[in-house]
Amino acid sequence: MVIRALRLTYFRNYEQLEINFDQGLHFFYGNNGQGKTNLVEALYVMTHLKSFRTTSLNPLIHYGKPTALIEGEIEKEGVCHQIRIMLVEHQKKVWCDAKQLTLSSEYIKNFFSLLFAPDLLAAYKEYPQEKRNFFDRALTLLDPLYIEKIKDFNRIRKQKNQLLRTGKAKEVAPWNQLFCRVSPYLVEKRQGLVQRINPLLKEIFSQLTGRTEVLRLHFRSDLWEKTGLEEKKLRDFLANKLKMELETGHLCYGPQKDAFWMTLEGKKDKFNFSQGEQRIAFLSLQFVLNELILEEVGFPPILLLDDVFSELDSRVFLNTMKRIQEGKNQVFATSAQMPEKVLGQVIHIHQGTIQSNLS
Amino acid sequence: MKLPASLHRLIEELAKLPTIGRKSAKRLAFHLATAPKADPNALAQALLAAAMELRPCTQCGGIASGELCPLCNDKSRLEGSILVVEEARNVFTVEESGIYKGQYHVLGGAISPMKGIGPSQLNLKSLEARIDQGGIEELILATNPTLEGEATAHYLTDLFQSKVARITRIARGMPTGGDLEYADPGTLTRAIEGRTRFNSA
Ligand SMILES: Nc1ncnc2c1ncn2[C@@H]1O[C@H](COP(=O)(O)OP(=O)(O)OP(=O)(O)O)[C@@H](O)[C@H]1O
Ligand SMILES: [Mg+2]
Numbered sequence: 001m002v003i004r005a006l007r008l009t010y011f012r013n014y015e016q017l018e019i020n021f022d023q024g025l026h027f028f029y030g031n032n033g034q035g036k037t038n039l040v041e042a043l044y045v046m047t048h049l050k051s052f053r054t055t056s057l058n059p060l061i062h063y064g065k066p067t068a069l070i071e072g073e074i075e076k077e078g079v080c081h082q083i084r085i086m087l088v089e090h091q092k093k094v095w096c097d098a099k100q101l102t103l104s105s106e107y108i109k110n111f112f113s114l115l116f117a118p119d120l121l122a123a124y125k126e127y128p129q130e131k132r133n134f135f136d137r138a139l140t141l142l143d144p145l146y147i148e149k150i151k152d153f154n155r156i157r158k159q160k161n162q163l164l165r166t167g168k169a170k171e172v173a174p175w176n177q178l179f180c181r182v183s184p185y186l187v188e189k190r191q192g193l194v195q196r197i198n199p200l201l202k203e204i205f206s207q208l209t210g211r212t213e214v215l216r217l218h219f220r221s222d223l224w225e226k227t228g229l230e231e232k233k234l235r236d237f238l239a240n241k242l243k244m245e246l247e248t249g250h251l252c253y254g255p256q257k258d259a260f261w262m263t264l265e266g267k268k269d270k271f272n273f274s275q276g277e278q279r280i281a282f283l284s285l286q287f288v289l290n291e292l293i294l295e296e297v298g299f300p301p302i303l304l305l306d307d308v309f310s311e312l313d314s315r316v317f318l319n320t321m322k323r324i325q326e327g328k329n330q331v332f333a334t335s336a337q338m339p340e341k342v343l344g345q346v347i348h349i350h351q352g353t354i355q356s357n358l359s
Numbered sequence: 360m361k362l363p364a365s366l367h368r369l370i371e372e373l374a375k376l377p378t379i380g381r382k383s384a385k386r387l388a389f390h391l392a393t394a395p396k397a398d399p400n401a402l403a404q405a406l407l408a409a410a411m412e413l414r415p416c417t418q419c420g421g422i423a424s425g426e427l428c429p430l431c432n433d434k435s436r437l438e439g440s441i442l443v444v445e446e447a448r449n450v451f452t453v454e455e456s457g458i459y460k461g462q463y464h465v466l467g468g469a470i471s472p473m474k475g476i477g478p479s480q481l482n483l484k485s486l487e488a489r490i491d492q493g494g495i496e497e498l499i500l501a502t503n504p505t506l507e508g509e510a511t512a513h514y515l516t517d518l519f520q521s522k523v524a525r526i527t528r529i530a531r532g533m534p535t536g537g538d539l540e541y542a543d544p545g546t547l548t549r550a551i552e553g554r555t556r557f558n559s560a
């Protein structure tokens with residue numbers, strides 16, 4: 001998959017921008033605050049239909065303008081698709097090949113990218129929900145049914161929470177039955193993903209760093225621990241916990257509590273990793289997902305690497321570059337420094353315009 | 360532009376109807392305003408008659424013009440089974456198929472805590488009464504294949520399990536005439552999950 005062209009109109013600090021891309025690596029460089037991350041954000045919106053920096057889309061519109069436009073061409077399996085995304089206040093309208101979209105889920109399964117960004121890493125590190133979202137997003141690409149199941153689960157959860165909040169104990173049973181039907185699917189898929197990730201994670205981490213410690217991803221599910229996901233046990237377990245759930249007013253157990261974390265020989269990510277180790281671990285994870293998607297879907301996702309190289313030592317930097325250049329992905333990377341010896345398109349960004357574009 | 364008051368009122372009333380947007384409401388209203396007088400008159404009479412006459416059937420909750428609906432009045436229909444649907448219009452859909460010859464019951468919705476709809480908001484008292492009278496051998500749950508419809512089916516199963524010998528749920532999934540190619544993954548999953556045995560056991 002390749003983004004062939006991008007056109008921006010009143011997006012962030014860009015008034016007008018038109019730029020064409022090729023396969024391979026693209027390197028945006030320029031001083032702080034010039035619009036590098038904004039460009040990555042535009043490419044992210046093109047492949048996720050949302051931003052990684054804000055939940056509301058309003059901040060993406062150029063100050064004082066009513067609408068922003070992101071247009072472009074994405075080539076996938078030899079076919080070129082015309083994309084047009086219009087942001088108006090808090091809403092978005094999306095057209096693919098001049099047909100307006102009604103459902104985002106089909107689009108985001110079709111066009112996808114993997115993002116490394118400091119903002120994303122910070123959220124991933126801090127909030128368990130962000131971690132679940134991160135792996136759920138990967139699973140929607142790897143398993144076509146996952147998105148339906150997660151949507152169902154979220155709705156069941158909302159409906160049941162409403163009953164728990166209002167103390168309607170007698171009406172909970174049917175929602176528990178639906179919960180028992182959907183939850184095991186989510187937990188099993190997450191567990192399966194972690195098992196697939198681990199061998200590759202170890203390999204890629206040692207490739208990037210030359211270090212011998214094992215980087216491992218862990219997963220914990222309360223439902224799995226308490227019931228082994230057996231239907232009968234799960235049912236009894238939920239019935240037993242009803243009193244407690246009514247007291248707290250929301251679901252106390254389930255996939256919404258599943259935990260993911262990484263370790264490096266006994267050191268735990270959130271507490272014991274250095275800044276650089278956090279980055280490398282997250283980057284390794286992205287490279288693993290890249291491999292899995294390539295294997296499952298048959299072609300590589302677009303890689304968006306915002307400010308990935310700061311805080312990396314020169315050895316890791318060189319190994320990361322090597323990996324990128326050997327990979328089959330179209331890559332967009334940013335840095336405040338002009339890179340040395342990069343094979344690809346080097347684009348200098350200055351005050352929301354392109355100063356130079358060399359290949 | 361200022362519209363005559365009666366035209367304005369007509370547009371507003373039409374726009375309240377489901378699936379009618381403001382644009383269509385205007386088109387309909389202007390059409391009626393300029394049509395020969397007989398047309399709007401006939402429509403008004405029909406509306407008035409419907410509003411005066413139609414009410415929920417006291418037995419099944421379907422649409423009746425008297426105490427009982429035509430289906431509940433029909434003595435030739437089989438007595439031993441009740442097919443439960445969410446909305447009155449669902450009865451007509453099943454009737455059009457001609458496949459079912461038994462009794463109906465209309466719930467008037469599905470359980471949805473977020474919308475404030477619980478069992479007590481549904482037409483259940485009369486269903487319970489019908490079942491308690493005896494003679495019902497099968498309850499067919501034909502609520503919609505949405506989560507809310509499923510939850511309602513589970514609720515009814517728990518409620519009547521001890522009273523009705525056979526409780527069944529209509530198969531979910533593939534619409535007939537539907538090509539496998541056109542089914543979205545969600546529908547297809549439900550269809551595969553709800554598969555029935557094809558060879559004899
Ligand atoms: N809606 C908007 N309209 C106009 N300008 C905006 C809007 N949103 C953000 N900006 C401006 O865009 C500028 C560039 O932001 P961006 O995050 O892309 O910088 P950057 O090049 O990635 O810098 P850094 O190297 O510090 O990460 C910021 O100075 C910001 O004030
Ligand atoms: Mg930046």
Ligand SMILES: [Zn+2]
Pocket residue numbers: 416417418419420421427428429430431432
């Ligand atoms: Zn009736």
